[in-house]
Amino acid sequence: MRTTLVIARLTFREAARRKILLAAVALGVIFLVVYAIGFYYVNKDLSTSGNAGLIERSEIRNFFMMAGLYVVNFLCVMMAVLTSVDTLSGEIASGTIHTLVAKPVQRWEIVVGKALGFSGMLTLYVLLMGGGVVAVVYLLGGYQAPNVLRGLSLMWLNVILLLNVSLLGGATLSTLANGVLVFGMYGIAFLGGWIEQVGSLVQNQTAVNIGIISSLIIPSEAIWRRAAYEMQSPLVQALGFSPFSSGSVPSLFMIAYAIVYAAIALLLAIRQFRLRDL
Amino acid sequence: MPAAIEIHSLRKVFGEKVAVADLTLTVERGEVFGFLGPNGAGKTTAVKMLLGLIAPTSGEGKLLGLPLGDHLGRERVGFLPEHFRFHDWLTAEEFLRLHGELYRMSSDRLRQRVPELLDLVGLAPHAGKRLRTFSKGMLQRIGLAQALLNDPKLVLLDEPTSGLDPVGRRLVRDIIHDLREGGTTVFLNSHLLSEVEITCDRVAFIKHGVVLRTSILQELVEGELTVEVRARGLTSEVLSGLSRWSPGVRADGEHLSLTLAGEADLPDINRYLVERGVDVYSLSPQNISLEDLFIQIVGTDGGL
Numbered sequence: 001m002r003t004t005l006v007i008a009r010l011t012f013r014e015a016a017r018r019k020i021l022l023a024a025v026a027l028g029v030i031f032l033v034v035y036a037i038g039f040y041y042v043n044k045d046l047s048t049s050g051n052a053g054l055i056e057r058s059e060i061r062n063f064f065m066m067a068g069l070y071v072v073n074f075l076c077v078m079m080a081v082l083t084s085v086d087t088l089s090g091e092i093a094s095g096t097i098h099t100l101v102a103k104p105v106q107r108w109e110i111v112v113g114k115a116l117g118f119s120g121m122l123t124l125y126v127l128l129m130g131g132g133v134v135a136v137v138y139l140l141g142g143y144q145a146p147n148v149l150r151g152l153s154l155m156w157l158n159v160i161l162l163l164n165v166s167l168l169g170g171a172t173l174s175t176l177a178n179g180v181l182v183f184g185m186y187g188i189a190f191l192g193g194w195i196e197q198v199g200s201l202v203q204n205q206t207a208v209n210i211g212i213i214s215s216l217i218i219p220s221e222a223i224w225r226r227a228a229y230e231m232q233s234p235l236v237q238a239l240g241f242s243p244f245s246s247g248s249v250p251s252l253f254m255i256a257y258a259i260v261y262a263a264i265a266l267l268l269a270i271r272q273f274r275l276r277d278l
Numbered sequence: 279m280p281a282a283i284e285i286h287s288l289r290k291v292f293g294e295k296v297a298v299a300d301l302t303l304t305v306e307r308g309e310v311f312g313f314l315g316p317n318g319a320g321k322t323t324a325v326k327m328l329l330g331l332i333a334p335t336s337g338e339g340k341l342l343g344l345p346l347g348d349h350l351g352r353e354r355v356g357f358l359p360e361h362f363r364f365h366d367w368l369t370a371e372e373f374l375r376l377h378g379e380l381y382r383m384s385s386d387r388l389r390q391r392v393p394e395l396l397d398l399v400g401l402a403p404h405a406g407k408r409l410r411t412f413s414k415g416m417l418q419r420i421g422l423a424q425a426l427l428n429d430p431k432l433v434l435l436d437e438p439t440s441g442l443d444p445v446g447r448r449l450v451r452d453i454i455h456d457l458r459e460g461g462t463t464v465f466l467n468s469h470l471l472s473e474v475e476i477t478c479d480r481v482a483f484i485k486h487g488v489v490l491r492t493s494i495l496q497e498l499v500e501g502e503l504t505v506e507v508r509a510r511g512l513t514s515e516v517l518s519g520l521s522r523w524s525p526g527v528r529a530d531g532e533h534l535s536l537t538l539a540g541e542a543d544l545p546d547i548n549r550y551l552v553e554r555g556v557d558v559y560s561l562s563p564q565n566i567s568l569e570d571l572f573i574q575i576v577g578t579d580g581g582l
Contacts, residue, residue: 006379010365017367095363099424102329102357103380104349277292277332 003105007113008120011087015121020083024125031075032132035068036140043141055235061143062233068133069231073155073224076126077186080162084118085179088170088273097278107274115167115266122159130155147230154227154255158220161258162186164265165218171272185218193221200248208248215250219258222250282307282432282463283328285339285346290323290332290487297323298487301337305480307431310454310464312478312495314471316576320487321467322360325436328465329357342431353381356425360436360467362417366410370401370420373409374427381428395423400449414441422453433457436467451477475568483575490575495568502566503541507534508559509551516554523547538563 015021042064046057088111091097100110130152137143145151162182169178196211215222229237229249283305290298298320305311315321326332328339330347344351364373371392378388396402399419409417418441425433435454439447454477457464468474474481475495482492510532517534520527523543524536536547541563551558566574 002382003380006376010376014365014367095359095361096365098326098331098359099357099362099364099377099421100380101331102352102355102359103377104351104353104355104382105380106349275333278326 003109004113004116007100007110008117011114011117012121015083015117021121024079025128028075028125028129028132031071031129032136035133036136039064039068039136040140046141058143059233059235061137061141062145062231062236064141065133065137065143065145066228066231068137069130069151069155069228070224072126072129072133073158073227075129076122076155076159077162077220079125080118080122080159081166081179081182081186083121084114084163084166085170085182086175087114087118088167088269089173089175089178090170092276092278093174101278108270111167111171111266111270111273115164115269118163118167119160122163123156126152126156126159145231146234151227151231154223154230157255157258157262158223158227161218161220161223161262161265164262164269168265168269168272171269171276186220188214189218189221192217193225196248197225211248215254216257219250219254219261222254223258226250226255279307280340280343281305282309282342283311283339283465285328286337288324288327288337288339289335290320290327291335296487298327298334300488301484303482303489303492305463305465307463308458308461310458310466310477310479312474312481313465313467313484314469314474314481314572314576315484317469319484319576321484322436324484324487325357325434325465325467328434329355354428354431356427356430356433358418358421358425358433358435358438360440362421364409364417364421364424366412367408369406369408370396370412371405373420374423377424378427383428391427395426398426398453399423415443415446418442418446419449422450426453426457430462432463432465434465434467437469438466439468439470439473447473471568471572481568483572485576502571503538503563504566504570505536505538505544505547505561505563507536507547507551507561508532509534510557510559511555513554516551516556519550519554520547532559537566 043061046060088097091100097110101107134145134148134152137145165185166178166182169181172178173181192211192214195207195214199205199207199211226249281304283303285301285303288298288301289296301320301324313321313324323332327334328341328346329352330349333347339346341348341351341355365376368376374392374395375388378391383391393402393405396405399422401416401419401423404412404416409420412420418438422435422438425435435450439450442450451473454464454466464477466474466478478495480492480494483490512529512532512534517527517529520536523546524538526537528535538544544561544563548558548561
């Protein structure tokens, strides 16, 4: 257990020393500032213009928040993959892993330690960015979306899912191949999500099925759409279509699938790393 | 007490390539053991199998009495890898601290041990510098310090002096000497034969992943010797008579070269030659160097 924590701390410290944390936090803050300024002016117009009714106003605020979270979701996914894509394969390729593994440690402790370190970092990132967007909308617009906690938790699950898949790839492949694989899978799920969304709009069951199948390959886009569905205003939920969600809402089964998927990915990563010749 | 290293028929195959064919070896406690062989002989693969970095295809072994791959067996084992690449964004002190924590040493012990080791390898003035700024020699020193953190019972050094200047080499030699005095077993993987000649008690020669020969260095170097003889009147009859002392007699005009098992035979050979009417001008014994022996055992093809 102690070894796991030592490795987790090392992972954290590496991100700090290599200025990854600094870059992420600095850009995150810039993003939030730009977002806040934009929201401030939209909100000001909204409050003064007499044309928009009460419902309309909260719809626009909700839309603005969802747009922000959509970007945050994408940034979080990028963070999850980019920070971890190199961690196992890079250390194996450079040989820094040799002195670690030659210590009285077990291989799983290294993988779990790294997973723990990155999870901690990504949790803070999701809180900063996602929480930041929600806070801007609440503080400046006085609007609170439904199920924010549930939505942010799902975004967090998405990040952990991609982290674990990237660790699995890193335990098996080279850094570059791992990056190509993870982003490729993410791309398929992303495309599948849109096919499903449009399919449900035009009521084409085949298109919806293609979307569901692509979500089974990796359920990352499905989790985001569920998160968006949770935080959507009741009106949009009833209408059943917005750029961020669709009439075809990923079921709770899909969420359970994502949790199992993430867990198995981590277990496989441990297994691969344990069997690998270093 | 179980041997420091004990391996039986260890074999490793990568795809089609046989890296280590069949390695059987025992290293006793307290020995300084040299592992010699040409490049690509499987030395590094063998060391990695000992440390559980690579799983053997077949065969078995024990490290300090525990099966290979058992992480507890590495508790009191120090290792300096050949291509010492470390987390270079850490400072020297942080680096040693990290590795001490991986040895599960207490922080009290580390507070005492880290400065001790920095001092030992001459890096105390650089304790707060990041490894990124270190020269190759300094990295090797910090790597060596890392291998000694937990008062190891066994230290495996993979080419420890390859990047070092003469001062650094002397340091490594002194450290190995101190380790031996303290009863630590040292497994030295090297092709710098002069280094091995000075430091090791026993050596194994390996090629294509097989131990060709294991010998006590003292016996090796003091035992076998070649004798260069300059004499006139050597007949083929006289030459063939010499084979009773030496299996390999090479004659070229007045020059004669013999390989003997020990110097006790020298007076007999001289008497034999004189009694047969040979005029002996010089008879000079030369101890065989480890390098000659290496070439003799391993061959000149470099194991290719």
